Amino acid sequence: MSRSDLLFQKAQNYIPGGVNSPVRAFGGVGGTPVFFNRGQGAYLIDEDEKSYIDYVGSWGTAILGHAHPEVVLAVQKAAANGLSFGAPTAKEVELAIKINQHFPSIEQVRLVNSGTEATMSALRLARAATGRDKILKFEGCYHGHSDALLVKAGSGGLTFGVPSSPGVPKVLVQETLTAIFNDLDSVEAVFQAVGKDIAAIIVEPVAGNMGCVLPVPGFLQGLREICDRYQSLLIFDEVITGFRVGRGGAQGLYGVVPDITTLGKIIGGGLPVGAFGGRKILMEKMAPVGPVYQAGTLSGNPIAVAAGLATLKVLESSPGFYADLEIKTQRLVAGLLERAKAQDIALKATQVGSLFGLFFTEGEEITQLQQVMGCHIEQFKQFFHALLQQGIYIAPSAYEAGFVSAAHGDLELQATWDAAEKAFASLKHKDVSKEVRLSN
Ligand code: PLP
Numbered sequence: 411m412s413r414s415d416l417l418f419q420k421a422q423n424y425i426p427g428g429v430n431s432p433v434r435a436f437g438g439v440g441g442t443p444v445f446f447n448r449g450q451g452a453y454l455i456d457e458d459e460k461s462y463i464d465y466v467g468s469w470g471t472a473i474l475g476h477a478h479p480e481v482v483l484a485v486q487k488a489a490a491n492g493l494s495f496g497a498p499t500a501k502e503v504e505l506a507i508k509i510n511q512h513f514p515s516i517e518q519v520r521l522v523n524s525g526t527e528a529t530m531s532a533l534r535l536a537r538a539a540t541g542r543d544k545i546l547k548f549e550g551c552y553h554g555h556s557d558a559l560l561v562k563a564g565s566g567g568l569t570f571g572v573p574s575s576p577g578v579p580k581v582l583v584q585e586t587l588t589a590i591f592n593d594l595d596s597v598e599a600v601f602q603a604v605g606k607d608i609a610a611i612i613v614e615p616v617a618g619n620m621g622c623v624l625p626v627p628g629f630l631q632g633l634r635e636i637c638d639r640y641q642s643l644l645i646f647d648e649v650i651t652g653f654r655v656g657r658g659g660a661q662g663l664y665g666v667v668p669d670i671t672t673l674g675k676i677i678g679g680g681l682p683v684g685a686f687g688g689r690k691i692l693m694e695k696m697a698p699v700g701p702v703y704q705a706g707t708l709s710g711n712p713i714a715v716a717a718g719l720a721t722l723k724v725l726e727s728s729p730g731f732y733a734d735l736e737i738k739t740q741r742l743v744a745g746l747l748e749r750a751k752a753q754d755i756a757l758k759a760t761q762v763g764s765l766f767g768l769f770f771t772e773g774e775e776i777t778q779l780q781q782v783m784g785c786h787i788e789q790f791k792q793f794f795h796a797l798l799q800q801g802i803y804i805a806p807s808a809y810e811a812g813f814v815s816a817a818h819g820d821l822e823l824q825a826t827w828d829a830a831e832k833a834f835a836s837l838k839h840k841d842v843s844k845e846v847r848l849s850n
Contacts, residue, residue: 413457438807449476451817462803467813471675475817484720519687521710525649525674526554528684536610548591550779552619594632605640615660618650622767622811630666649674655763679717735764753834764814796833
């Protein structure tokens with residue numbers, strides 16, 4: 411029995427499901443989750459001293475790879491000066507300025523402790539600023555686990571939210587409407603019905619929680635236009651895409667300016683951080699300037715800020731940082747598609763910057779959740795385990811994106827292609843019965 415098996419057994423006695431966040435439990439792929447001991451660069455090393463090339467990167471956080479020396483040093487230095495004061499620090503101002511430099515739409519920013527807090531607070535601000543209660547989100551987009559955003563995808567243009575978890579009051583999610591990602595008509599239909607009551611649209615500008623689904627040309631621009639027409643606010647949830655698809659996030663890449671942006675992951679350099687920001691006039695509605703209440707004991711704590719700042723400094727000062735990452739990711743994906751094709755495996759891929767998605771399907775290029783849900787889940791599970799066994803760690807779910815870091819190099823790409831070739835070969839003769847996704 412491996413140490414991961416032993417630890418998982420023990421963990422399940424003391425931690426629900428043995429994990430502190432559900433996808434980690436391998437429920438989507440079966441088997442025992444790997445317990446990791448440490449990470450270095452592009453690699454994770456498990457409790458049994460087996461190494462894995464990591465394409466999860468702490469769910470998109472580790473853009474520099476694990477244990478980057480400059481980030482580690484910054485954290486060590488900050489820790490030696492005290493962990494948390496619950497009072498303002500100079501570094502918070504530095505981080506806010508840096509975020510503003512790269513995201514001009516964020517004139518002011520408030521730091522919180524997670525992406526969930528960021529989106530939850532952004533909604534409160536949007537509701538307060540517009541005096542409206544309803545919000546619109548997209549099926550398959552994930553914005554953290556706050557009540558109002560934990561709404562299962564419905565069908566049709568105008569769908570009143572159904573909670574996707576017990577414990578979420580129905581009355582609360584009745585104000586959460588859903589539409590279809592990449593389908594402006596579905597958004598128009600909702601707005602035509604109740605547009606004047608909608609405080610905001612919240613969207614992942616690149617959907618990263620149904621695999622990786624890129625916005626079709628005109629989709630984000632269309633959302634901007636609809637929001638302007640109905641005087642609703644547009645919230646870009648850039649918790650994944652911020653500093654990932656480019657220094658200026660998806661808004662920089664696609665040239666669409668939201669009213670409020672949420673950030674997380676990379677800006678914390680591996681420590682718990684989130685942020686929401688926008689125009690000064692909007693952000694000044696937040697306490698203590700304005701009446702919208704939001705607070706946090708550990709918000710902007712010196713350690714997380716130090717890790718985030720160090721990360722941003724590295725990616726600012728490395729010439730060609732994003733171009734290199736993008737080329738590497740394009741090569742990775744092209745190499746995987748080539749090897750799948752050689753083995754007659756129907757595989758589609760999406761990619762933007764260092765973010766990618768793999769889909770086992772004979773269908774068209776992926777632009778919609780419905781297509782994602784029609785992919786061969788059994789084939790994904792087998793592929794996942796075949797890679798894992800060969801020391802390649804991709805997300806243990808068909809509905810998560812992949813992440814490449816600056817620490818991944820030719821060696822890692824080649825090892826991944828070699829492993830994938832064997833994995834595809836092992837899929838060829840197996841039953842690939844189609845399963846439809848039933849739940850998140
Ligand atoms: N928004 C997006 C787009 C996310 O992908 C996530 C988490 O993965 C969140 C919000 C929630 O962030 P956190 O897990 O830090 O609460």
